[in-house]
Amino acid sequence: MEDEWLWGWDPTPGIISVWAEPDGRAFVWRRIPSTGVLVREDVRFRPWLLLAGLEDLAHLGARLRPEHEGPAPNRVTWQELTGPGALRYLVRADDGRALGAAVLHGASRRIGRSLGHLRELGADTVLALPPEEQYLIASGRTYFRELGFDALHRLQLDLETTGLDPSQERIFLVALRDPKGETEVLEAHGEDGAAEAELLHRLVARVRAHDPDVIENHNLHGFDLPFLAHRARLLGVPLALGRAGAPGLRERPAARGASLGRGPQKALRRMRYTVPGRELIDTMDAVLRHDFAARDLPGHGLKAVARHLGLASPSREHIPGARVYEFFRSDPERVRRYARDDVTEAAGLARMLGGAAFALARMAPRRYERLADAGPATGVLDPLLVRAYLRAGAALPAHEGSDGTPHSGAALHLFATGVARHIVKADVASLYPSLMREYRIGPKRDRLGALLALVDRLVEQRLAAKARARAAAPGSPERHSQEALSAAMKIVVNSAYGYLGASGLTRFADVHAANEVTRRGREVLELLCQELARRGVTLLEADTDGVYFAVPEDWSETDERRVVSEVAALLPPRVQLEFDGRYAAMLSHEPKNYVLRSYDGALVLRGVAFRSSRAEPFGESFLRRALGCLLEGDIPGVRQAYVEVVMALRRRQVPTAEVAAQVRLTKAPEQYLATRSRRRELPYEAMLSSGRDQWAVGEHVRLYRAVRGQARLLPTPHEDDDNSQEARGEEDSKGTENDPRDYDADYYVRLVRETFAARLVRALTPEDFAAVFADPGQPSLFASSLTQARPILTQLPSELSR
Known part of the structure; x- marks a missing residue:
């Protein structure tokens, strides 16, 4: 029973994608494990809901019947589950929309007002899951039985655009990496809408010709798909990227993805795209999940992560994201190499870090793409527990x-x-x-003890997976598969305590x-x-x-x-x-x-004191250098690092991009303007001074403090850009045509000492700290020598010794 709770009970192998409709149709795509041949099954299932009571269906009269009497056309059946749980009635029908409408009709009459969605009834009254999860839970099926990660046909897709605003800018190039590992570049033959539309038609044709099971990229849901969908809609190009159904990308709610507002007065919402028959995987999710556990990544952009993990080629092409189109017009071959490198690195990243989500899909009754961005408690444990209780016929x-x-x-x-x-x-x-x-x-x-039973089985089987991984040859598909399975199980096991404590x-x-x-x-x-x-x-x-x-x-x-x-x-x-x-x-x-x-x-x-997405890159670079010297016991080296960064700032040798911080806007324009007369805030002043009087809550921008305290906004690069020297194309002049370097040098000098150098204060005596971080522009006749200075360790009072 515990294995059925964990893995499901239907042994059907090779499921790579499931798409279900509310009307009870389900489409299941499978790869036969022995041959790799793709097959599609069209099946029927009975959509279902869990209800706390049947009163909202009483108006159906004779059309409502017990499950044991069997289904019939235009009938709703009910089954009372055992035990004390509040959600104790499992109701089924041939059509999920009709079932939901019947419940809403009865609830509206009972409450005395019109209801538009089942969620308005509250989680204590109804449980309504997406159709795919209804199908997977009811059937006991899961993805990827008897398949390894490398059996998937994976395609990587990356857009290059003239800018970041899809309502104003356009797509001029698309890089693809096909399931065999070959890369190609598609380009618009012209600079008008017709050329872009023709490019999108070719893109759709290439995706359909390659027929991938999975489409991947880094920040796929944050940039590529939203931009693609917007441009296709404006140009009237049908995006027939799925394997079934009408052309177009469908939306689903998500915690992270495209930020789509509905006008400046409307709340921002997050969403992702989905299509029938293919899973859309954003490698950013795997990077965030990895860094949450390991805390070892220098950033979350594709290039920084690929370099850190050893996936980047020594000849990897680097171009600042905001200047890709500019480079394309003068050196198109360089941009083609850059785009090919992007999809190659995205493929490597997906394979290296994506195995955990792949393994989770073998367990939890959810689409693979949803598990890739799901939290382990509500996103993985909840579906497992719902399936366990329904399999046991127990009320939830x-x-x-x-x-x-x-x-x-x-x-x-x-x-x-x-x-x-x-x-x-x-x-x-x-x-x-x-x-x-x-x-x-x-x-x-x-009351079933399902959570503990799942944790027990996960721990036992994780140890077995670790043993199998150690026994497999390094770099082999078997080792990769078993290590991914072990990592997935660890994610779920470690979420059990958080699941307990998450009241409500x-x-x-x-x-x-x-x-x-x-x-x-x-x-x-x-x-x-x-x-x-x-x-x-x-x-x-x-x-x-x-x-x-x-x-x-x-x-x-x-x-x-x-x-x-x-x-x-x-x-x-x-x-x-x-x-x-x-x-x-x-x-x-x-x-x-x-x-x-x-x-x-x-x-x-480790920790926000040393790693923060808001930190200015120049300060992080200084801090890393200073820390290296400090931990070697080289206090004069710390001083030299400080002197050099201060002098570089004062001589304006630091590019403006290096002093810019990334911030998240938390106030809508009308909110800020209502309080602006009393308190001015740098991020919003930067927006206004750049001519932007509209923005979305949650938007990320890069800004800096210019001379005379003015706020300035930097053009925002693609999210997968990093701040490496290669990407910036640094120059040591006092400014360039594209970089006036008009930042407030005195402000940033203070920032070095008061913010970044302050992280070293506990490692030095007060006298040594003052000497190390004394202003190099104001030499003192009484400066102390640092040749004998050493880092210190201070013992703190401990509860354990009391």
């Missing part, structure tokens, strides 16, 4: 609001700040899910159970830290992910591993403590904000 609880009990925070201890050497990381593998399993702590309303957001939320897990976690963490301290290490930081500590200088790696093993043996049986790495040095700044230097000199930055 409705969402419940909080009873006022606060959710106690996770344990976190900061033992010291400053710089320590010879660092060890001991990892507590999935501490909270392990405690849930050890002490059988689950949601009170989960998840169906089985139980803050009391979550707090009991937290209490047990504090006990384990305190035991762990006390036992480590007894063995002569210096504790630095501890939380539910693990413990950082410094060891004596004469310890070997064998000694480090021995201590971790000794302490691991004292913990509860299902709580696993593992040796997770060793580092030459660490800067401990604040809780969960630190920098590690590996023994080969590489830096790992």
Whole structure:
């Protein structure tokens, strides 16, 4: 039963896409695992809803009948599920729209006002899922059985446009990488609408000829598809990109994707596109999911991530995103290479980081493309639990609001700040899910124990997948598949505790159970830290992910591993403590904000103090250089880095793009204008000074402070651009025709010291900090020498020692 809850029960292999309509038609595309041949099945299913009661269907009279009497044309059937759950009536019909309309008709009469959508009834009254999920849950089918990731026919698509506004600009080039790995470039033969329309027709023809199962790109849903849809609509080009149904991209709500407002007065909404028969995958989702766990990426743009992960070719072409069309007009071959590199890197990124979503689609009853951008709690665990309860014929609880009990925070201890050497990381593998399993702590309303059962099976099968991955040849499809499966299972397992504590957001939320897990976690963490301290290490930081500590200088790696093993043996049986790495040095700044230097000199930055999407690139570059020197013990080197950045700013050798910050606009134009007379804010002043009096809440812009305190707006590049030197094409002159470098140098000098240099304050004595960051333009006769200066480590009072 637990395996059916986790994997479904229908063994049909090779499903690569499911499209279902509310009228009960479902289209299932499959690749036969042994041959790779594509087949399509057209099937019927009975759309369904879960209701708290049948009163809103009573008006149907004899057309409403018990399920055991069997379905009949124009009839609605009902089945009462077992147990105390509020959503206890499973109602089915031949047509989902008619079923929903019947419920709304009865509810409108009962309430006394017209209702337009089932969601208006509330989650405690009705559960209505998208048609594909209804079909997958009812059938017990899942995607990708007996298929590996490389069995998918994947196509990458990237647009190059004359600008960012699809109402004013146009598409002049499209790069494609076909399922065989061949790249091609399609270009508009002319600069008018007719040439662009002809390009879009060729694009549609090429996609249909290649017939991919999956279309991928980086920021596909944030830029390429919204731009493509808008231009096609203006030009009257039907986007027949799907495998069935009418041409055109269909919209679906999403947490991240295109930002489509409905006029300046309307609230911004997020949406994505979808088509029948193909899955539309945005590699940005995989990057964000990876960085949420690893926190090791220098940014989220395609080029920065590809370079960091070793996917970028040494000959990779770089062009600033805002200048691609300008370059195309003078050097089209360079832009063609650039676009080919983009789709090649997107393909590599999808394969390297996309395996987890692929593996999740083998488990959860949702479309692959939805699982790629889903959160693990509501996006993966909820569908699994709904399927488990319906498979067992059990009533589901409705969402419940909080009873006022606060959710106690996770344990976190900061033992010291400053710089320590010879660092060890001991990892507590999935501490909270392990405690849930050890002490059988689950949601009170989960009468089937489904959440704990799923976590148990996931942990067991994840260990098996890890073992199979280790046994497979490095780089082999089998190893890639098993590592992806292990990663997917870890995502779901680690979300179980968050699912418990999400009062009002998840169906089985139980803050009391979550707090009991937290209490047990504090006990384990305190035991762990006390036992480590007894063995002569210096504790630095501890939380539910693990413990950082410094060891004596004469310890070997064998000694480090021995201590971790000794302490691991004292913990509860299902709580696993593992040796997770060793580092030459660490800067401990604040809780969960630190920098590690590996023994080969590489830096790992963690926390918003050291990594922020809003930080100015020049400041980040300075900070990384200064941190490298600091963790090597080279205090004069920190001083030299500071002097050089200050002098470069004052001489205007830093390009304007390097001092610009990216900010998110949180106020609508009318909101800002209503308070502008009392308080002026740089982002909105930059918009107004650039001639823009309309913008969308949630829009990201890049801006800087110009001379005399004026606000300036930079042209916004594509989201996948990065700030590398190659991409910027830096020059060391005081300005260029395209870069006047009119920024307020004094302001940015202050910013270096007060914001970026301040991250090093806990690593130096007050005297050394003042000397290192003294103004190089005002030399002092009494400046202290830094040749003997060393980083410091300060022990903090600890609750564990009281």
